[in-house]
Amino acid sequence: MDWISIALLLFFGLLFLIAEVLFIPGTTVVGLAGFALLAAGIWFGYRDLGSSAGHVTLITALVLAGVIIYIGLRPKNMARLALTDVNDGHVRDARLPDVQPGATGRALSALRPSGTVLFAEHRREVVTRGEFVPTGAEVRVLRIEQNRIVVEAVS
Template sequence: MLTIALLLLFGLLFVAVEVVFIPGTTVVGVVGFALLVVGVWLGYRDLGTPLGHYALVGVTLLAGLIVYVGLRPKNLARVALTTTNDASVQDVRRPDVVPGTVGQTLSALRPAGTALFGTERREVVTRGEFVPAGSAVRVLGIEHNRILVAVV
């Protein structure tokens, strides 16, 4: 009797964990369902048909209640992502550093590095020449998502 009660209890706990904490079909839900099936089957085998019926009806009602309470929209809203991401990125089709802008290198360009244009730090690249840090550079253009610069 204790074995059957523990199987049913752990089966219901696993189903509750599956519905509330780990939504989706995972191992926890399958194991919980298997424990419930084995517990009800053992209830019929060891305790007889009337008590097996009680176990089956009780497990069905409790599992249904767990699923109903766990899948209510109010409870799902607690674990669902409801915020929106309104961040933006710099798009190369609308560059903020236009050709002809003069800046200063913050690192050595070998041939890529960092340059400062006004207050904006940008990754830049040269045509292949090395430029020491602190040199003045001019933007030649934007090619394939890279800012192309040359020494002034």
């Protein structure tokens, strides 16, 4: 093999290593292909160019691979890939103190047996004990079970 083929093996091995470390980390297939190309280039360098050229090929490949891995694994570069946003959202809990047992409201939709009720200015999803309640009817909270508000029609 001539020196151009060996140089191309080393070049593409380093290119695959750059792709693995900087652009698509975690795939390992590209990184393993890069290391295989580097190993093949070094082996052909020793076999075809002699031991002194093989040593130069080995040292050059190791230094360049080390630089690529060092640059790719710096904290600044890793921070670009890491999720740093904090999720501070929350789910509206039916057990919050704005709706208590005994509170009354108006059905915004037909409760068959579940629907929407307006308590003061708070819209809540509610359920009945099985009965149907028409839209606009007055309802009263019987109890709050875990995350459900149970209501009944006010006669």
